[in-house]
Amino acid sequence: MDGVEIPEYFICPISLQALQDPVTTITGITYERESIEQWLKTARGNPTCPVTKQPLPRDSVLTPNHTLKRLIQSWCALNSVNGIDGIPMPKSPIKKSQVLRLVKDLDLPDHSCTRALMKLEALAAENERNRACMVEAGLEKCMVLFIIKCFKEGKTAGLEESLRILHLIWNPSQEIKLLVRENQEFIDSLTWILRCKIDNHVAVKTHAMLVLQKTIDVVCQKLPERLNVDFFKDIITRVLRKRISKLAIKSALLVLTQVCLWGRNRVKIVEANAVYELIELELEKPERNITELIFNLLAQLCSCAAGREQFLKHAGSIAMLSKRILRVSTATDDRALHILDSISKFSARDDAVLEMLRVGAVSKLCMVIQADCAPYLKKKAGEILRLHSNTWNNSPCIAVYLLTRYPR
Numbered sequence: 179m180d181g182v183e184i185p186e187y188f189i190c191p192i193s194l195q196a197l198q199d200p201v202t203t204i205t206g207i208t209y210e211r212e213s214i215e216q217w218l219k220t221a222r223g224n225p226t227c228p229v230t231k232q233p234l235p236r237d238s239v240l241t242p243n244h245t246l247k248r249l250i251q252s253w254c255a256l257n258s259v260n261g262i263d264g265i266p267m268p269k270s271p272i273k274k275s276q277v278l279r280l281v282k283d284l285d286l287p288d289h290s291c292t293r294a295l296m297k298l299e300a301l302a303a304e305n306e307r308n309r310a311c312m313v314e315a316g317l318e319k320c321m322v323l324f325i326i327k328c329f330k331e332g333k334t335a336g337l338e339e340s341l342r343i344l345h346l347i348w349n350p351s352q353e354i355k356l357l358v359r360e361n362q363e364f365i366d367s368l369t370w371i372l373r374c375k376i377d378n379h380v381a382v383k384t385h386a387m388l389v390l391q392k393t394i395d396v397v398c399q400k401l402p403e404r405l406n407v408d409f410f411k412d413i414i415t416r417v418l419r420k421r422i423s424k425l426a427i428k429s430a431l432l433v434l435t436q437v438c439l440w441g442r443n444r445v446k447i448v449e450a451n452a453v454y455e456l457i458e459l460e461l462e463k464p465e466r467n468i469t470e471l472i473f474n475l476l477a478q479l480c481s482c483a484a485g486r487e488q489f490l491k492h493a494g495s496i497a498m499l500s501k502r503i504l505r506v507s508t509a510t511d512d513r514a515l516h517i518l519d520s521i522s523k524f525s526a527r528d529d530a531v532l533e534m535l536r537v538g539a540v541s542k543l544c545m546v547i548q549a550d551c552a553p554y555l556k557k558k559a560g561e562i563l564r565l566h567s568n569t570w571n572n573s574p575c576i577a578v579y580l581l582t583r584y585p586r
Contacts, residue, residue: 188250191229192217200247201240205230208243215240215306219349271307277315284324288335295339302346309347317347318354322364329367334376341371341385348392359398368393369409372416383422387413387429394433403441410434410443410450418455424468427459431471438478445484453479453488457495460502469506473513480517486525489517496530497537504542504549511551515558518543522565531566540570 190197190210199211205227209217218225218236227234283294298317301308312318321344328337348354358364371386394402416422417430434452437443453476460472479485489495503514518539521530534540546559563570 185253187246188253197246197250200243200250202243203227203234203240204238205232205234208246211240211307212305215310219306219310271305272301272311274311274315277301277312277317281315281317281320284320284336288333292336292339295336295343299339299343299346302343309349312343312347313349313351316353318344318349319357321347322357322361325371326363326367329363329370334374334382337371337374337376338378338382338385341382341389345385345388345392348389350392350396355396358393359396360401362401362404364393365390365397365401365405365409369412372412380423383417384426384429387417387422387426387433391429391433394436399440402437402443405437405440405443405446407446407449410447410452414447414450414452414455418452418459421459424465427464428468428471431468431475435471435475435478438475444479444482448479448482448484448488451488453485454492457489457492457498460498461494466506469502470509470513473502473506473510473517477513477516477520480520483524486521490521490525490527490530496533496539500534500537500539500542503539504545504551508552508555511546511555515543515546515555515562519558519562522562526566528569531569534566535570 184196187208188196190200190213191207192213193210195210197208197210200208201211201214202208203214207227207229209228214228217228218234218238221236225234225236226232277298280294280298284291286294298312302312321340324340325337325344328334328340368386368390372383374382376382413430413434417426421427434447438447456472456476456479460469464472476485476489480489499514499517503511518534522534540563543559543563547556547563
């Protein structure tokens with residue numbers, strides 16, 4: 179395909195790939211079917227046409243553009259000598275009856291059950307129409323009940339496929355909310371999977387965390403308040419400490435952050451040794467989005483005395499914090515200053531205050547004041563410096579700060 183330019187009107191405006199199953203919306207724009215269906219499904223509020231910005235209802239009729247498809251096929255044939263392949267014929271969407279037949283096979287012995295799950299997973303991965311059909315057939319409920327059944331019977335056969343299917347077809351509809359919003363048994367099933375010795379454990383446990391994240395998004399207020407320390411220990415020791423995968427770590431951080439504010443969860447998370455594990459994870463210099471999540475969670479945990487105590491027990495905590503300031507993002511700077519402020523006000527032991535000076539945290543605070551930062555960050559840094567200026571008065575940067583702030 180090198181050197182062959184695909185005509186602009188053969189390109190989907192969303193995926194920017196050559197059209198294979200072109201459909202035209204009521205706004206007159208042609209898109210790849212799966213791309214526009216995904217756009218309509220995931221758009222917030224009232225969807226609009228990606229190109230014209232005109233209203234585009236979720237249940238809009240998508241008309242197959244047969245003329246354009248024939249033109250693309252002809253163009254592909256003419257350019258076959260240049261390495262252009264023909265357009266594959268899109269597969270026919272499944273029917274509800276097909277899904278229900280496969281669901282019945284889930285009650286068969288393990289081998290037949292797993293084979294049915296593999297077929298369902300393959301169909302779910304094909305396109306958005308198949309996934310919508312599966313939701314309509316009630317497959318979400320079947321997968322939730324199947325996972326709970328595996329938990330109760332201690333069986334792991336079919337878990338990987340069922341988790342993948344549930345993650346693919348998850349639709350935060352009223353039905354799924356009613357099914358999981360107070361379902362402690364389903365939460366227990368997912369954390370049980372994190373503890374299981376299972377084949378292909380990375381993929382299985384990663385999908386368990388992804389489904390757990392989606393579940394926590396829709397549960398009622400009472401359920402997070404009832405979570406026990408073991409729930410947090412499972413996530414921290416089985417996912418964060420073992421570094422299962424980047425996706426699993428991100429989901430774990432999002433789950434912990436979301437439930438942190440409910441009831442006594444902040445203290446429970448600290449009791450599960452989260453602060454130490456978060457610092458250790460950050461010392462490995464993860465990607466920026468992971469660092470932001472770590473700092474956000476650490477800031478919440480350091481809002482309580484137990485969290486600050488655990489933070490200060492780690493020999494590299496303040497040094498790590500100092501090194502990240504002005505190097506990652508404004509969000510990280512904000513959370514880092516929040517932690518230093520909490521320590522300076524409520525846990526300002528002599529050794530902690532001197533450690534801030536020794537590892538360069540005081541110098542970093544002065545740099546924040548001089549850098550091109552948001553005014554509120556400069557103000558916060560100045561407040562922290564003033565709290566312990568008598569202890570830090572031998573620091574050259576403090577002298578410069580005071581001279582600039584209060585000139586003679």
